[in-house]
Amino acid sequence: MEELIEKLKGQLIEELNLEEVTPADIDAEAPLFGDGGLGLDSIDALEIILILERNYGIKIENPAQGKEIFYSVKTLAEYITKNQK
Amino acid sequence: MITPVYIRSTASIHSDGQAQGNAKRAVEPDYKEVITDAGLRRRMSRAVKMGVYSALTCLADTSSDSVGGIITATGLGCLADTEKFMKSIVDNNEQLLTPTPFIQSTFNTIGGQVALLRKIHAYNVTYVHRALSVESALIDAVMHIAEGADNILLGAVDEITESSVDIQQRMGMLRNNAAGEGSQFFLLSRNSNGCVAQITDISTRRGAITQTDFATWVDSFLSNNNVDKTDLVVLNGSKQVLTNAIDFKNQCGEYFTAVAFALWQAVEQIKSGARNVLIANSFQNTNHSLILIKAL
Numbered sequence: 406m407e408e409l410i411e412k413l414k415g416q417l418i419e420e421l422n423l424e425e426v427t428p429a430d431i432d433a434e435a436p437l438f439g440d441g442g443l444g445l446d447s448i449d450a451l452e453i454i455l456i457l458e459r460n461y462g463i464k465i466e467n468p469a470q471g472k473e474i475f476y477s478v479k480t481l482a483e484y485i486t487k488n489q490k
Numbered sequence: 491m492i493t494p495v496y497i498r499s500t501a502s503i504h505s506d507g508q509a510q511g512n513a514k515r516a517v518e519p520d521y522k523e524v525i526t527d528a529g530l531r532r533r534m535s536r537a538v539k540m541g542v543y544s545a546l547t548c549l550a551d552t553s554s555d556s557v558g559g560i561i562t563a564t565g566l567g568c569l570a571d572t573e574k575f576m577k578s579i580v581d582n583n584e585q586l587l588t589p590t591p592f593i594q595s596t597f598n599t600i601g602g603q604v605a606l607l608r609k610i611h612a613y614n615v616t617y618v619h620r621a622l623s624v625e626s627a628l629i630d631a632v633m634h635i636a637e638g639a640d641n642i643l644l645g646a647v648d649e650i651t652e653s654s655v656d657i658q659q660r661m662g663m664l665r666n667n668a669a670g671e672g673s674q675f676f677l678l679s680r681n682s683n684g685c686v687a688q689i690t691d692i693s694t695r696r697g698a699i700t701q702t703d704f705a706t707w708v709d710s711f712l713s714n715n716n717v718d719k720t721d722l723v724v725l726n727g728s729k730q731v732l733t734n735a736i737d738f739k740n741q742c743g744e745y746f747t748a749v750a751f752a753l754w755q756a757v758e759q760i761k762s763g764a765r766n767v768l769i770a771n772s773f774q775n776t777n778h779s780l781i782l783i784k785a786l
Contacts, residue, residue, distance in 0.1 A: 420588070422532040444529060451589050458586055 409482045416456050417478070421449050433478040442477070450475060461485050491714065492629075492692060493636040495678045496685035496786070501547035502754040503540045504672040507741040513655045514668045514743035519543060533590055534603075535570045537649035540673035541600035542607070545645055548675035549608060557677075558639025559613035561631050562601040563623035563646040565746020567616075570651050571595035600647055610643075621773030624749045625694050628781070632689070635680045645675035646750030663744075663774060665729065670743020674750040676757075687760040688784045691715050695778040704730040704778070708770060711780045723764040725752045728772030735770070749779060756783040 414428040423443070436442035438450070445453075453475060457463040463485060465471060474484045505514035521539045524546050525531045534542065541562070549557070566572075575591040593599075598616045605614050613634065617626040624646045631642040650671040658664050679685055693711050712719065719733075726735035727748055742751040749771045756767035760783060769781040 422590075424532055425528060446529070448533075448589055448593070455586050455588050459582070 406482055406486065409485060410478055413456075413478050413482055413485075416460065417443075417453070420452050420456055421445065431478060433482075435477060437475055437477055437481075453481070457481075457485070461489050463488050492632050492690070495632050495635045495642075495680070495689050496682045497687045497689065497757055497783075498641065498677040498679045498685045499548050499551070500674065500676050500686075500754050500757050501544040502672065502674045502751065503544050504674070504742050504751050504754070505670060509668040509743075511655070512659060512664070512668050513650050514670045514741070515650060516540060516672045530603075530607075533594060535568055535594055535649070537564075537568045537570065537647050537673075538594060538599055538603060540649065540671075541645060541647040541675075542603050544647075544673045544675045545600070545604040545643060546607065548645075548677050549604075549643060552641065552677060554608045554610045557608075557610050557612060557641050557643055559615075559631070559634050560601045560604055560610060560643045561613075561627045561634075561645075562598070562616040563627035563644075563747050563750065564597060564600075564616060564618055565620060565623055565648050566654065567597040567618060568595050568599050569649050569654055571599075573651055573653060600645070604643070621746050621749075621771075621777035622694055622696075622779065624747050624753070625692060625779045625781070628689070628692055631678050632692075635678060638680075640680050642678045643675060644678050645673065646747035647673040648745045648747045650745075665744065665774065667739050667744035670739065670745045670748055670751075672742055672745070672748075672751050674754045676753065682786055685786060687757050688786055690782045690784050691780075692782075693780045696776065698775050699730075699772075699778055701730055704728070704770075704772075705732075707778075708732065708768070708780060711782070712768065715782050717766050717768070717782065717784075721765055723756075723759050723767045725755055725759075725767060725769045726771075727752055728770050728778065729775065730770065730772065732770055738769075744773075746773065749781070753781065753783070756781075760785045 571591040572595040619626045655669040724735035725738045738752045752769040767783045772778045
């Protein structure tokens, strides 16, 4: 899981152009969206959906689950671990 | 002759004239100072950052309510994001395309971002007319001011990418110049109070032109504006021979909106004491323009 979390941090930094952020700056349990975390927005959510589809072959079938899955890097990693075929 | 418009403020990001390979890249500032929102900045390509930075710098002392329009010119637009988006279409077999490069690759990205950041709810247009983009934008700005706008923000942006330099070189578009890039913005006004220079006239032509025809065109343009050649600084971006002219593309390189750099340089010449500055520009002996700037 730790390895996947670090990999995800790197992918988020690269795909979302988080130029002033390093993997060490990202708290795996902090919220990705809104205040108190990375402060991502709805366009970033689309980018993350594509990271999951392209890199892990995971499609989010139920959009209502999005809030829960995208809460933090850790929740993303847990979802990938459970759903990757 | 046109309705005179006055230049209130200018901002420029341009090359220092040093070529790296066959490209003269702009010397970029620390964007954080002006584009303070890191979330916004991270999505911007170099062209967007250069454009937004110079536009906001140009507007620093101006209230948004007094700006009657934002008119931008570009030859190739936000090229890096366009390339990124096109590459992504090919790499991903037209599936799963990320939204950001598409959103940022449209020609009006820069004008749109400036309007959103400064809340300028006015006319907003981007001219993409190859090497006459700046001239078309300028003519539009002049018409808006003639119709009553107090201020118009006029700007031009083009960026170099590795592949664009390569393609332009292979197509013979650079004509012994290095490829260039840059961003210039000008706040044009109806009233001369507090302004630094006046744009007096502009003339454009299309199609191949001989040295003799070019010289006749310049003479007639100057004569129509009662300008004595002995009291004139000439900024030349054409391959035509003009007496005592400064080759401005020697500094900024060759690109579709290079004439905007010359306009910025003309204002600097006026600030240094010149009374009249003529900009003569040609791109591939196809698009030609003359612009006359006078001291107030």
